[in-house]
Amino acid sequence: MGEILFLAHRIPFPPNRGDKIRAHHLLHKLACMAPVHVGCFAENDEDRAGEGALCAIAASYKIVNRNKPLVLAGAEAVLSGKPVSLTAFHSAQLESWVRETIATRNIATIVIFSGQMGQYIPDDFDGRVVIDLCDVDSAKFESYAEAGERVWLNSREGRLLAAEEARLCRRADTTILISDNEAELFRSRLPASQGAGVTVLGNGIDADFFNPSRVQPDVQISGRPGPHFVFTGQMDYRPNEQAALWVLDQLLPAIRSSYPDAEFHIVGRNPTAKLLARSKQDGLTIHGEVPDVRPFIAAADCVVAPLLIARGVQNKVLEAMAMARPVLVTPEAATGIAATDDAHWMICVADAQIMTARMQTLLGRPQAKSAMGEAARQFVVDFHAWDAMLAPLETMVGIAAQENRNAA
Incomplete structure (x- = not known):
């Protein structure tokens, strides 16, 4: 052979x-x-x-x-x-x-x-x-x-x-x-x-590894009021940097107008100089490279992937779904994942006011938030092993x- x-x-x-x-x-x-x-x-x-x-x-x-x-x-x-x-x-x-x-x-x-x-x-x-x-x-x-x-x-x-x-x-x-x-x-x-x-x-996705029952939420995040929004990825990759900067310029201020304690967490190696220059912005924590991304995902009230340019399937999205977290994605970040809006995740155009309204609806309904996370995990287990x-x-x-x- x-x-x-x-x-x-x-x-x-x-x-x-x-x-x-x-x-x-x-x-x-x-x-x-x-x-x-x-x-x-x-x-x-x-x-x-x-x-x-x-x-x-x-x-x-x-x-x-x-x-x-x-x-x-x-x-x-x-x-x-x-x-x-x-x-x-x-x-x-x-x-x-x-x-x-x-x-x-x-x-x-x-x-x-x-x-x-x-x-x-x-x-x-x-x-x-x-x-x-x-x-x-x-x-x-x-x-x-x-x-x-x-x-x-x-x-x-x-x-x-x-x-x-x-x-x-x-x-x-x-x-x-x-x-x-x-x-x-x-x-x-x-x-x-x-x-x-x-x-x-x-x-x-390795749903056995990305399993919320296997890790504890990061204590630094879970010990603060929040709500907490997490974005993961290789942060010197241009589409990730662009998405994170958009959140800092547009989405985070809009969210904090309704939730003054809201925090945005950037988790991933090699944050760029443009991102590091924003490190003192209110509500932002840049964690950089971490030994295990799962505790940060587990501590999130919502994982966001507001990519403006994206090619292919986003592992970061599948990982967050497997961790039973509600996920907010742009249509670009949703490519190649046949999940259902409002059931497995939320799909929303990159508009800060519209996204904030979607998040407010989710955060105001804890049972619906939990149900979306559970449905997201089951979807990944069933269709993306x-x-x-x-x-x-x-x-x-x-x-x-x-x-x-x-x-x-």
């Missing part, structure tokens, strides 16, 4: 951010099918500390330290006519390791996680190719440009990434997107003849699962 080559733009350990969580579960599923050889990048000491966990699951692996300055990646992109997203993740070391692995192992399938890694597929590889784009990155950069942010640079990145995404789709046997909306968007950007291999593989989400992967990869191969 053949083996699998898995290439990811970040080491899938520890699974502590959205893309790494998805890659982590993909890798574990692939390892049940066949020996997996993993090529990936590490960006910091925390990433490098995951080498032991990777070694335990991979038949072989190559971790490359990604320390290329953005200025150098930009210069390479201009000279080569490629998107910065590709040159930032180009490595001659990894390229050589991929070729050696294919030459010396019986690689039947290459699985690519994130479009940046598609550049490592050799032109002469004749096995199956599965590419998990997750979401349409090119559309994200286009939206940045449309919003007036670094217009020339983001327009260029969006245009070149769109061409690369189309090329990868032609190269792949299966191209995976994270939600029906992303898949429809991607197909709309392709010639009609190219869309046949595009499919959806949603995000899952990782096993259910990844069940189609075996057919896509084309290699029988380990237990089936052993039985044969």
Whole structure:
């Protein structure tokens, strides 16, 4: 039986951010099918500390330290006519390791996680190719440009990434997107003849881990009057920073006009300078990186995800729902999660007055608030468990699962 080559733009350990969580579960599923050889990048000491966990699951692996300055990646992109997203993740070391692995192992399938890694597929590889784009990155950069942010640079990145995404789709046997909306968007950007291999593989959640019965609410939050609103995520990720700043400028003042003790909590690593500059704002606490996000979610009266730009399924939303918390999301943050408004969560456009009114209604009805949290958790357990989400992967990869191969 053949083996699998898995290439990811970040080491899938520890699974502590959205893309790494998805890659982590993909890798574990692939390892049940066949020996997996993993090529990936590490960006910091925390990433490098995951080498032991990777070694335990991979038949072989190559971790490359990604320390290329953005200025150098930009210069390479201009000279080569490629998107910065590709040159930032180009490595001659990894390229050589991929070729050696294919030459010396019986690689039947290459699985690519994130479009940046598609550049490592050799032109002469004749096995199956599965590419998990997750979401349409090119559309994200286009939206940045449309919003007036670094217009020339983001327009260029969006245009070149769109061409690369189309090329990868032609190269792949299966191209995976994270939600029906992303898949429809991607197909709309392709010639009609190219869309046949595009499919959806949603995000899952570990509902046993994100279980309110397993943790106590953070005592610093629960010991203060509130109400408390929590926003989680990688805070140097531009859409998260933008959403948090919108809350500080628009939503928090509106809420505090009705609830003077209301507090907004930003929980996540690498808060940006713009966010840190607001740290003395009344009602704001920036917690930064925490060892466990669950106590902060458990202490929340409501978890908010007011994203203005979002691609794919938001893990932060699924985590909060699994923790039986009421969740307030914008339509952008609701993508790919088929929950029902006013039953499993609240969906609301990014309007401070409308959001405040929705929150007032919820906070004034404790039983309804509790019922929404319980319904949210049950929804996640029923429809977003990782096993259910990844069940189609075996057919896509084309290699029988380990237990089936052993039985044969």
